[in-house]
Amino acid sequence: MNPKSELLAFLKEIIQKEADEKSMNWLDEKSQKIQDSGSKNAFYLAFSQASRFFSKDKLLLNPETKIKANALIDGFQPEFWNVLQTARAYLLLHFSLEKEEWLKAINQLFETGDLYEQQALYASLNLMPFSEEMLPRAIEGCRTNMTLVFDAIALNNPYAPSHFPELNWNQMVLKAVFMQRPLYRIQQLDQRRNPALAEIASDFAHERWAAGRNVMPELWRLVSPFINEKFMGDLEKVMSSEDLLEKKGGALALHHSDFAPAKELLKKYPEFIHGIEKGAISWEEIGQEYQETRV
Amino acid sequence: MPMYIDPHIHLVSRTTDDYEAMHKAGIVATIEPAFWLGQPRTEVGSFKDYFSTLVGWERFRASQFGIVHYCTMGLNSKEANNIPLAEQVMELLPLYVGKEGVVAIGEIGYDDQTEAEDRFYREQLELAKEVDLPVLIHTPHRDKKRGTTRSMDVAEEHGMDPGWIIVDHNNEETVKEVLDRGYWAGFTIYPHTKMGSERMVEIVKQYGPERIIVNSAADWGISDPLAVPKTADLMRKMGIPEEHVQMVTYKNALTAFSLSGQMHEDDWLKAPPIDQTKKMSGNSVLRGGQVPRVEGPSDRVEN
Numbered sequence: 001m002n003p004k005s006e007l008l009a010f011l012k013e014i015i016q017k018e019a020d021e022k023s024m025n026w027l028d029e030k031s032q033k034i035q036d037s038g039s040k041n042a043f044y045l046a047f048s049q050a051s052r053f054f055s056k057d058k059l060l061l062n063p064e065t066k067i068k069a070n071a072l073i074d075g076f077q078p079e080f081w082n083v084l085q086t087a088r089a090y091l092l093l094h095f096s097l098e099k100e101e102w103l104k105a106i107n108q109l110f111e112t113g114d115l116y117e118q119q120a121l122y123a124s125l126n127l128m129p130f131s132e133e134m135l136p137r138a139i140e141g142c143r144t145n146m147t148l149v150f151d152a153i154a155l156n157n158p159y160a161p162s163h164f165p166e167l168n169w170n171q172m173v174l175k176a177v178f179m180q181r182p183l184y185r186i187q188q189l190d191q192r193r194n195p196a197l198a199e200i201a202s203d204f205a206h207e208r209w210a211a212g213r214n215v216m217p218e219l220w221r222l223v224s225p226f227i228n229e230k231f232m233g234d235l236e237k238v239m240s241s242e243d244l245l246e247k248k249g250g251a252l253a254l255h256h257s258d259f260a261p262a263k264e265l266l267k268k269y270p271e272f273i274h275g276i277e278k279g280a281i282s283w284e285e286i287g288q289e290y291q292e293t294r295v
Numbered sequence: 296m297p298m299y300i301d302p303h304i305h306l307v308s309r310t311t312d313d314y315e316a317m318h319k320a321g322i323v324a325t326i327e328p329a330f331w332l333g334q335p336r337t338e339v340g341s342f343k344d345y346f347s348t349l350v351g352w353e354r355f356r357a358s359q360f361g362i363v364h365y366c367t368m369g370l371n372s373k374e375a376n377n378i379p380l381a382e383q384v385m386e387l388l389p390l391y392v393g394k395e396g397v398v399a400i401g402e403i404g405y406d407d408q409t410e411a412e413d414r415f416y417r418e419q420l421e422l423a424k425e426v427d428l429p430v431l432i433h434t435p436h437r438d439k440k441r442g443t444t445r446s447m448d449v450a451e452e453h454g455m456d457p458g459w460i461i462v463d464h465n466n467e468e469t470v471k472e473v474l475d476r477g478y479w480a481g482f483t484i485y486p487h488t489k490m491g492s493e494r495m496v497e498i499v500k501q502y503g504p505e506r507i508i509v510n511s512a513a514d515w516g517i518s519d520p521l522a523v524p525k526t527a528d529l530m531r532k533m534g535i536p537e538e539h540v541q542m543v544t545y546k547n548a549l550t551a552f553s554l555s556g557q558m559h560e561d562d563w564l565k566a567p568p569i570d571q572t573k574k575m576s577g578n579s580v581l582r583g584g585q586v587p588r589v590e591g592p593s594d595r596v597e598n
Contacts, residue, residue, distance in 0.1 A: 044389075044390055044393075048394045049393050108390075112343060112347055114351055115351050117394070145352075146352065
């Protein structure tokens with residue numbers, strides 16, 4: 001099987017587990033029609049009407065299926081997808097045209113899409129045939145204020161880390177902080193940290209403090225590898241917080257820093273060092289607790 | 296607390312105060328008919344962005360206040376008179392009519408009862424048949440009685456089932472014929488014009504609750520987004536049985552528009568299973584430091 005048919009077979013398999021026979025027949029019929037006719041209208045209509053056949057229930061995937069997904073497309077995490085968006089991705093992969101025509105048709109779909117159609121489109125950027133050309137669209141998509149759509153681009157999606165230039169990447173991460181989205185779900189966050197982002201994150205923290213508001217503890221993950229004299233002041237402030245979760249974030253940032261004063265400061269908190277070494281304090285755990293209790 | 300549906304309200308023109316008040320008053324679902332914006336559009340792209348707003352941002356905005364948002368899609372009668380533009384809008388409509396939460400073709404019909412209005416009204420009746428959607432008819436403000444009759448005559452000429460058509464903006468002069476011919480009769484409660492709540496009470500007393508639907512049609516003009524719950528309260532005070540009140544302010548609208556297959560009571564009674572994304576649905580209508588006063592999604596986001 002070529003990579004595309006392999007991906008299609010995989011998508012069908014995971015949709016099938018959550019859908020009834022009637023819906024699968026509909027999907028077969030429509031995808032065949034889209035493939036044979038190459039008709040934009042047939043594609044648009046089926047893409048919309050998929051909501052009549054498929055639910056927005058999350059896909060339930062076993063560990064092997066998750067591994068297979070990642071092997072097919074690097075960073076593909078359908079465990080965060082729902083059945084409907086998976087069916088829509090399946091239809092989309094049957095729609096093939098010459099590049100220019102395809103781009104025109106897909107952009108029209110982005111521009112006229114409803115909330116959930118946009119979610120499906122942005123989440124499947126890496127599955128698309130001309131995904132390199134979708135960069136301006138993905139950057140534009142980050143300007144949305146609809147959380148569902150922003151999440152589809154920023155969270156559990158390999159597109160931004162593998163395509164966004166630093167400026168746009170930093171804007172996306174900062175917006176995720178702004179919108180209080182779970183940073184641990186942004187792929188390759190550690191690899192794409194950079195000094196400019198650390199500066200922006202620190203400035204943001206200062207703004208929040210000036211307004212008498214707290215700072216999301218995951219933010220210090222962005223600062224951690226760049227801790228220097230200047231950022232030490234921020235971390236000292238975090239470590240003097242009354243909020244245990246904020247302190248855990250500060251401690252973890254200090255722990256991953258090579259800056260000697262950071263190591264010194266952390267030594268005052270043996271209980272955190274212990275927690276970090278045991279794996280009880282991690283960015284994921286901090287992010288989850290923050291989402292569950294503070295957002 | 297009783298639940299209400301406002302089956303005709305132009306929410307793009309309303310403030311977040313309105314949304315909060317509506318939610319508090321018991322409005323669980325709203326239908327936003329595609330209409331004009333108070334002045335005629337000059338480009339087809341304006342229609343495209345408007346239609347996209349109805350299925351995108353406005354739906355999201357409503358959800359932040361615990362209100363389920365549906366819409367109807369159509370070319371309104373006023374703007375049907377710009378024929379070259381209207382033709383382009385007709386080409387755009389098929390992109391939207393099949394979308395989730397689109398519960399009717401509308402509001403369509405007559406304004407000045409011109410030839411162009413007639414042409415695009417008929418074309419959209421055909422579109423409704425093609426995609427199996429009910430139709431929401433806007434009856435004209437001027438020459439209303441004849442315009443209403445004509446709307447129904449033409450619908451029947453096109454083989455439409457009256458049970459699939461909601462004829463809106465009725466008054467004492469039009470209601471009898473609309474009901475007698477088997478259509479749903481919508482009534483818009485406007486503070487100064489059309490129907491007032493008191494007149495509405497009399498109509499329900501006289502005709503009973505069958506196939507009568509109350510709405511606010513609140514928009515950018517003087518109008519009241521709480522017209523439906525307020526009218527319901529007045530009906531109760533005036534001795535109309537609770538069951539009848541519920542029919543005209545909730546149940547009939549649900550029955551009529553759920554013919555589309557796109558509106559289900561479960562949409563608000565049984566919110567879909569909460570997943571991480573839904574639970575965290577950002578409340579981007581709130582600005583920095585504001586604490587949401589509504590139930591449901593509770594994070595806050597600066598714009």
